Every structure is written in structure tokens, then in C-alpha cells.
Amino acid sequence: xxxxxxxxxxxxxxxxxxxxxxxxxxxxxxxxxxxxxxxxxxxxxxxxxxxxxxxxxxxxxxxxxxxxxxxxxxxxxxxxxxxxxxxxxxxxxxxxxxxxxxxxxxxxxxxxxxxxxxxxxxxxxxxxxxxxxxxxxxxxxxxxxxxxxxxxxxxxxxxxxxxxxxxxxxxxxxxxxxxxxxxxxxxxxxxxxxxxxxxxxxxxxxxx
Ligand SMILES: [Zn+2]
Numbered sequence: 001x002x003x004x005x006x007x008x009x010x011x012x013x014x015x016x017x018x019x020x021x022x023x024x025x026x027x028x029x030x031x032x033x034x035x036x037x038x039x040x041x042x043x044x045x046x047x048x049x050x051x052x053x054x055x056x057x058x059x060x061x062x063x064x065x066x067x068x069x070x071x072x073x074x075x076x077x078x079x080x081x082x083x084x085x086x087x088x089x090x091x092x093x094x095x096x097x098x099x100x101x102x103x104x105x106x107x108x109x110x111x112x113x114x115x116x117x118x119x120x121x122x123x124x125x126x127x128x129x130x131x132x133x134x135x136x137x138x139x140x141x142x143x144x145x146x147x148x149x150x151x152x153x154x155x156x157x158x159x160x161x162x163x164x165x166x167x168x169x170x171x172x173x174x175x176x177x178x179x180x181x182x183x184x185x186x187x188x189x190x191x192x193x194x195x196x197x198x199x200x201x202x203x204x205x206x207x208x
Contacts, residue, residue: 016050022199024192074177081180099199140193
């Protein structure tokens with residue numbers, strides 16, 4: 001049986017990837033190839049569709065999180081939003097690796113070697129970009145994002161893990177769920193800006 005979606009929620013923007021330089025841009029003219037990439041000038045042959053960001057899989061997850069938020073399922077909202085942000089960060093890191101010329105086995109090895117989200121933010125990201133995640137976020141206009149993201153992970157961990165050190169939490173505050181929704185919205189813009197800075201940048205370095 002096909003799953004019925006009772007609430008058509010799709011408030012997120014769609015961004016389209018330039019296959020040549022990796023820039024993510026919005027706008028219908030760019031999407032179907034009528035407009036050349038404003039960064040590198042490449043066009044899409046035959047009006048073919050460009051690869052989209054976020055992917056359909058992330059978009060479906062986004063819709064489900066919004067439904068859970070409407071239903072007041074604070075714990076599920078925070079757990080899924082945290083998973084969502086981690087998936088987006090992995091996507092960005094993977095795009096940065098590709099821009100450095102890494103092939104699939106290398107990308108897999110690098111991401112496997114650093115599974116923990118904290119390490120990906122504090123070690124992998126600076127190693128690949130030469131910048132601290134917090135500094136880049138602040139520079140792009142999202143200064144509070146890393147701290148609020150960390151707070152959300154801590155709330156999730158306190159709920160999920162039965163920690164003898166910090167004490168387990170039986171529930172998650174509705175304010176934290178609202179904060180998770182704000183982070184979700186900001187994540188799209190922030191990660192597109194980060195991709196355009198480090199992915200398009202990396203590929204133009206390659207060809208320079
Ligand atoms: Zn381009």
C-alpha cells in the first residue's frame with residue numbers, strides 16, 4: 001500500500017548543482033539548463049536536469065520531521081533533526097573530498113575513519129578546508145549555529161543514552177524541538193554557502 005501523506009509540507013528551497021564546478025544555485029532557469037553556471041560558465045547539455053540539493057531522501061526526511069513537530073513529538077523531532085544535520089554534513093564533506101579529486105574508496109576511507117559527528121566537525125572539516133567550522137559559520141552569518149547544534153546533540157544524547165555521569169533525561173523540552181526546527185531551516189542555507197565556498201573553490205584550484 002502506498003503511504004499517504006496527509007500534510008503536504010515542502011517549505012525547503014531546492015538548489016541545483018553545477019556538474020562542472022560543483023556550485024549549488026537556485027532558480028528555475030539554472031535548473032533546466034537555460035542559464036549557464038554564473039560561477040564557471042558551464043551549461044547543461046540538452047536541458048538535462050541538474051542534480052539537486054537536498055536529495056529526495058533528505059527532503060522526505062525533512063517532511064517527516066515537520067509532521068512530527070506538528071504532532072508535538074519533541075523527542076523524535078530532535079533525534080531525527082540531529083540525524084538529518086549529520087547526513088547533510090557528510091554530504092558536504094563528501095563534496096569537498098570530490099573537489100580535492102578523491103575517488104570513492106578514498107572518500108569512504110576518510111569518512112569511515114571519522115564516524116563521530118564531533119570529530120567530523122572539529123577535526124575533519126578543518127583538515128579539509130583549512131578553517132574551523134565555527135569560524136566559517138560565523139563568517140557566513142550563522143554564528144550561533146554550531147553552539148545550538150551542539151546543544152541539540154547533547155539533548156539527544158541525554159535522552160538516548162543512560163549515562164552514569166550526567167543522568168538520563170526522560171523527555172526533551174518543546175523549546176529544544178523548536179530550536180531543532182530552526183537549525184533544520186538554517187542548515188540548508190549554511191551548507192549551500194559552505195559548499196559554494198569550499199567545493200567550487202576546490203575544483204577551480206584543481207583546474208587552475
Ligand atoms: Zn559551474
